[in-house]
Structure formats: C-alpha cells, structure tokens
C-alpha cells in the first residue's frame with residue numbers, strides 16, 4: 600500500500616522518540632511504555648482549512664469539529680462576513696477573504712473545498728500547487744482532462760486529492776455490492792437509479808455554465824451505480840431544461856443555461872445496462888431530507904434476483920432483496936453504522952492521519968465526471984459517446 604506522507608512521518612516520529620528516550624535513559628521502561636501507548640491512542644490531528652462558508656459548510660463543519668483527526672485552523676470565503684460567522688460559530692481561530700490570504704496565513708496541510716462548483720478546479724489546483732492535500736465537493740474539476748491534470752499534480756507534490764460524493768462508503772452500498780458479487784441475483788442485467796428535488800434557490804451557480812443537475816444531483820447515483828456495476832464504457836443521454844428561469848435569493852430572476860432534467864443510459868459491459876434519472880424539477884411527496892424516502896432509489900435486477908436500496912443513496916435506510924429461491928422481499932442493513940454523507944473530508948483526514956484508505960477514490964470521481972461530460976456530448980449530438988477513463992473495480996467493500 601502506498602502510505603500517505605503524513606502517516607509515514609508519524610510512524611517514524613514515534614520510532615524516533617522511542618529510540619531517543621531509550622538512548623538518554625531518562626524514562627523508566629514502564630513510564631516509557633505508557634507514554635507510547637497514550638501517544639498511540641491520541642490521534643494525530645491534521646491541520647485543516649475550509650474554503651467556502653455557504654450552505655454545505657453548515658453540514659461539514661460540525662462533523663469536522665467532532666472528528667478526532669482534524670484540527671480546524673482556518674475558514675475562508677470571498678464573502679468575508681460568512682467566513683467570520685463560521686469562524687465564530689465553530690471556534691475556528693482564523694478566517695480569510697480569499698485563497699491567497701489563506702495560503703499565506705496560519706499554516707495548514709489539508710484544504711476542504713466547499714465553494715461554487717465553477718470555482719473548484721482553480722482552487723483545487725492552487726492548493727495542490729501549494730502542497731496541500733485536498734478534499735473537494737463535486738466536481739473536482741470541470742473536465743476529465745483538467746481533473747486528470749490535478750491528480751497528476753497531486754502525485755508530483757506527494758499530496759492527496761479526493762472528491763465527493765461518498766455514497767460508496769455506506770453499509771447499504773457494501774451490502775448491495777456483496778449481493779451483486781455473490782451470484783445470488785444470477786446474471787446481472789439492468790439497474791435504475793433516480794434522485795431529484797425542486798432545485799436550490801440560494802445560489803445561481805447551480806443553473807449556470809459549470810453547474811447543472813448532472814454534477815449536482817445525478818453524481819450521487821452515478822457514483823453508486825459505477826461502484827456497484829463497474830466503470831461505464833459508453834453513454835447515451837437526453838438532457839433538457841424544464842424551467843428556463845428561476846428566482847434566486849438576493850439575485851432575483853436568473854436564466855437557466857444548464858440541464859435541469861436528465862436521463863442517462865450507461866453501458867457497463869458484459870451486457871449490463873443501467874439508467875439514471877435526475878433533475879431539479881422533482882416534486883417529492885416523501886420530503887427532501889431523505890428520512891421519509893421509502894422507495895427503492897437504486898434497483899438492480901438479475902436473472903434470478905433483485906436488490907433495491909431503500910431511501911436515497913446519500914442517506915440510505917436499508918436494502919431489500921429477493922431471489923427465485925426466496926421470492927419474498929427481505930429488508931436488511933437498516934443501520935447507518937456511523938455513515939454520514941457529510942463525512943467525506945473527515946474520512947480523508949483519517950486517512951492522512953492513520954493511513955486507513957477510504958473506499959472513495961479520485962479515479963472513480965473522475966470517471967463519473969467523464970460520464971457527465973459524455974452525457975452532455977451525447978445529448979447535443981444525438982450520439983452514443985464512448986468513455987476512456989477507468990477506476991479499480993470491484994471496490995474492496
């Protein structure tokens with residue numbers, strides 16, 4: 600395994616401390632052992648800065664505050680009053696009005712990028728150039744090419760890059776992946792996934808170039824389905840705009856230029872075809888927060904069985920499955936097991952501190968990004984678009 604720099608530094612630091620203490624003879628053996636044991640149980644905290652103090656920061660910051668692997672040192676927003684407010688609310692020592700001020704301010708090792716979708720690529724690049732590990736909200740970049748360049752840059756600088764979403768981390772995802780791999784469902788044939796709501800009304804970037812419902816919403820289903828069925832070989836899509844004008848807080852009416860309604864057909868190879876339906880015009884009688892969503896939003900059908908995820912893949916409530924041998928639907932995997940959709944950056948910090956690798960990888964995030972850009976090309980041309988990117992599959996659930 601390729602251990603992160605932070606992990607190897609920590610291990611060698613402990614080894615170094617042990618060797619020095621023994622050499623100087625300043626510690627009795629018993630107190631030395633108890634000191635080292637205590638050090639082993641005190642997790643290393645990664646000095647962390649958060650950029651983007653809008654809506655989703657209210658979800659991330661409480662998780663980061665509770666995470667034993669994170670020391671929150673700074674927050675930043677180009678709307679400085681937002682950075683100041685989050686610094687006060689979450690007792691973060693420093694706040695900055697832009698990335699350059701942040702980079703030249705209090706030192707940190709790990710940047711969490713929660714800015715507008717259009718800003719991610721440039722901010723992620725700047726942070727990697729400055730030698731910071733990066734967790735980015737989706738998308739990591741605006742194109743596969745740019746995303747691959749960022750990953751290359753990260754490797755050159757010996758830092759790590761990850762991106763949301765983390766649907767592959769849930770126990771329900773793991774249950775379904777194991778069910779698919781077990782052969783109980785027979786030959787896997789088809790899958791369907793859906794996710795939508797009525798669309799955000801607090802920022803216009805969701806509807807402008809670089810935004811759209813594909814990178815904001817379909818990205819969850821695409822991560823789940825590629826995680827369950829493997830990388831996609833080709834994509835056919837239809838994308839439309841259902842609501843060409845929207846009202847946004849503090850802005851008034853704006854024009855919608857990116858898809859707010861999407862249907863994608865994905866060919867995973869070996870005959871397996873899946874379908875994703877997603878958009879910003881979905882009234883949901885079950886509510887928005889996921890807790891009331893009892894339908895199967897991810898459905899996988901095979902020649903001998905079926906498995907469905909109860910609730911949204913970012914906050915699943917269980918899994919139901921049935922086979923020819925046992926045709927009654929049975930519900931299992933109903934516990935969250937500590938999984939939260941907001942914990943991706945905390946998992947990344949844990950990886951930096953301990954070497955424990957999350958299931959989520961930048962390679963899969965970039966593959967999903969290629970599906971999104973291919974879907975747009977398909978919709979614009981009426982053609983099926985072949986893909987070239989891959990990621991290591993199956994995931995080690």
Ligand SMILES: NC(=O)c1ccc[n+]([C@@H]2O[C@H](COP(=O)([O-])OP(=O)(O)OC[C@H]3O[C@@H](n4cnc5c(N)ncnc54)[C@H](O)[C@@H]3O)[C@@H](O)[C@H]2O)c1
Nearest residue numbers: 651652653654655676677678713714715716718736737802
């Ligand atoms: N809001 C949610 O519930 C939610 C959930 C999951 C994922 N996301 C993702 O999180 C990201 C942010 O979404 P949001 O809803 O928080 O948007 P938002 O508009 O509420 O917040 C974005 C913040 O980033 C700041 N910002 C923009 N450019 C910046 C820059 N160059 N430097 C510093 N700050 C900058 C803005 O001023 C704003 O405060 C998006 O990628 C979105 O898809 C949001």
